[in-house]
Amino acid sequence: MASYALKRMFLMIPTFIGVTLIGFLIMRLAPGDPAELRAAGGLGGASGAGVSLEKRGAVDEAVAQWRAQYGLDRPVQVQYALWLKNLFTLNFGESFKDNQSVWNKIVERVPVTVKLNLLSLMVVYLVAIPLGMYSATHPNSLGDQVTTLAAFVLFAVPLVWAATMAIVFICGGDFYYLFPPAGLASLDYADDWPLWRKFKDQAWHVFLPVLLMSYDGFAGLSRYMRASMLEVLSQDFVQVARAKGLEERLVIFKHVLRNSLIPQVTMLASILPGLLGGSVIIETIFSIPGLGQLGYESVLARDYPTVMALFTVSAVLTLIGILISDLLLSVVDPRIAFGRRLQ
């Protein structure tokens, strides 16, 4: 098990290098000199625009200095090597926008995004597994047809539409004020509130973003769950279990459920990157100060060090998602750890 995990991690190194290399090359291909941009404080900065002529010389000097400092005057492959070297000390450089350490900026925002994504992931699995189980154990019943149809339709609902409709109709516009339109806590949120009040306030704020981030996940996953459970139900060992007089409840929960969960475990790897992409949209719409919002703002300001760092962080998270789902898979299905290639 441990050696399998090590092997998988080792195999991820070339993938990681490939991913970051692609990201790095794209940032370098972008029009505009990073050093000049930094001098201007990114695109969003105001300092570069109004520089008077006599100060221009000083700016040029600073630009040249930065260029040397960050190795921007060297060939691309050397720059990439330098970037990789800095990565080992978690040094992502400084933001063009405010000269703060990129790493600190990211660390500040990680908890918010991780919280949202973990909650969404929980909702996805908690809704999808029972729904799929119900559908598969009552195939072609009215309930099955309704949930299948609902999942299918829900899966086609664009996230941007669902979020905008929520903002317009139930977040205190001209219609209803059921949920807050922005933020993760009320403005008067205080640490001396009683625990239940804090919890209620946070839950109220987090409800819509989490629901919006998870609905297409549970719509898709419930259909996978139904399909995989139907497949297991049709296998001989289920017949045997029933033939020997085992209670149907035990057949389902003890024999069928475990086997039909195996494919759902691998879905983690494909849900996780989707959630991260979704947090860009959701965090932007609901003004939630997480990684997604930081990413969107940095991208608009062409704050390359921050963008590159976020790109790396989300690539690492995706790789970890793949790794976890591979490892979980080898736990639930021990045949896999014995050298069989995953498909």
Add this chain to the structure above:
Amino acid sequence: MSSTPLNTAQPASGNAAAVENAPPSGEGLWASVWKQFKRKPVALAGFYLVCFLAFMAVFGDFLANDKPYYLSYKGKSYFPVFRGYLVDARLTQWPAELLNVEYKKLDGATAIFPPIPYRPTNIDLFAPYETPSKDHWFGTDTLGRDIMAGMIHGARISLSIGFVAVGIAVVIGVILGAIAGYFGSWVDLVISRLFEVMLAIPTFFLLITVAAIFPPSIFLTMAIIGSTSWVGIARFTRNEFLRIRNLDYVTSAIALGVPDRTVMFKHILPNALAPVIVSVVLGIAGAILVESALSFLGIGVPAELVTWGSILHEASGATFAWWLAVFPGAAIFITVLSYYLVGEGLREVLDPRLRGLR
């Protein structure tokens, strides 16, 4: 490890079985697919919706235009909508009396206008945020632009991005998948690594990065969506090639000395396409979704272009104007849903494993 969502069962050998099931009359695979597809009312409804949207996209200029079909002015007859095409193709020019005129305000003219007498770019600063009415079916936005016109012309942008992006994805995916599956061994290993890299890339983040750092352009948007979404297609193609490559007819073709390229693209590819086709249809829906998300975030497509996503974006800043949120979102939803329905129907027809279940 990850696959297109909704593909509950992976089509493995759809084509071979479909060929076996084909009637002996010698009718082709696609004729038989269509015959079975026709019997699925829901999938067929999706197909007609797709056709309807394609109609809107192609004939958008005739449905929503500030130029009349027919104009009689100062004793002369004109057909400005049609003439517009000729002018765009630089075959002719506007006559002096029609240059930059407002057709609705011409004195003593008789004109027949399209059902929506606006273009999505017609700004009317005296009519901002009009609620839906007879004049503006779906209301207007902050600049008084007609939303219905924006919706119709948005269909064109949305569908063309969907088709071109997926076209790019198909070319990359099929070529790479074919090479990997056909040559196997180390070639397969290298290309499969590349698949893994592409799967680990945070696609949406890459998309917004590229879309934001380069000047906005519809072609760039197509290109980046296409070049980040080919992995699914490539994997399907690879698996099909791996399977078909060992069939006797391929072996005999190789033994006969047929060049690799001919074997790959003339003999194997037609038989490998059936499972790919489903992911192509779903891919179009995916590309349309991504495009709407990009223009919602205000990146990718130039600001002056009105798209479904850009109207939605306006809605998030003007929450009282519910019509800005309802209609364009519903358009994206219906489009995506109809592609899903078609894809699902096709998969049921092409995947023999599902045939017994229904």
